[in-house]
Amino acid sequence: MLSAGVLFVSRIAARRASDPARIGRFRVVGVLGAGGMGTVYAAVGERGEQVVVTAVHAGQAADDQFRARFRREVTVLRRVSGPCLVPLLEADPEADIPWLATAYVPGLTLGDHTAVHGPLAGIQLHMFAAGTAGALAAVHAAGVVHRDLKPANVIWPRTGRGCWTSASPTSSTVLRSPAPAC
Numbered sequence: 001m002l003s004a005g006v007l008f009v010s011r012i013a014a015r016r017a018s019d020p021a022r023i024g025r026f027r028v029v030g031v032l033g034a035g036g037m038g039t040v041y042a043a044v045g046e047r048g049e050q051v052v053v054t055a056v057h058a059g060q061a062a063d064d065q066f067r068a069r070f071r072r073e074v075t076v077l078r079r080v081s082g083p084c085l086v087p088l089l090e091a092d093p094e095a096d097i098p099w100l101a102t103a104y105v106p107g108l109t110l111g112d113h114t115a116v117h118g119p120l121a122g123i124q125l126h127m128f129a130a131g132t133a134g135a136l137a138a139v140h141a142a143g144v145v146h147r148d149l150k151p152a153n154v155i156w157p158r159t160g161r162g163c164w165t166s167a168s169p170t171s172s173t174v175l176r177s178p179a180p181a182c
Helices: 004-008 064-079 110-117 122-141
Strands: 026-034 038-044 050-056 088-092 099-103 107-109 154-157
Touching: 026 050, 064 088, 107 110, 110 154
Parallel strands: none
Antiparallel strands: 026 038, 038 050, 050 099, 088 099, 107 154
């Protein structure tokens, strides 16, 4: 089993007493961030796999309209796959606190990458454009229009090929977890 501490150190905050110890079959090891939809946790599965789990805020979990949107979002994520898209591993939209889990691959968001290293150029730019085109093609082939494409929702993994972090048409949460196929 891999040590979660080694893998998430670059941007993980310690798990707080108020954070769950487990979500589904995943052991929460820390907090990656929070957004309008929920809290984003670094977690480890029973087989040692590194994942990102987004748990919906309790207030939104009590909202029937939000739950309906979340169910639709999970349905969309389950049917969209392709190069440079994060795979949805598991989700429980019916849990007291709904959640979804995606793969984790270390890297910077495109926004963070360009802030540190400057704009993409040459082969990096071409690789990014090809990955984005492949991701868009897969999303569109599933009949989905992504409405939240922005530098904060794109990861530049250590492999050097950019990937989208979410295929969801409604997600505003940064999952920071590109597909390993990228």
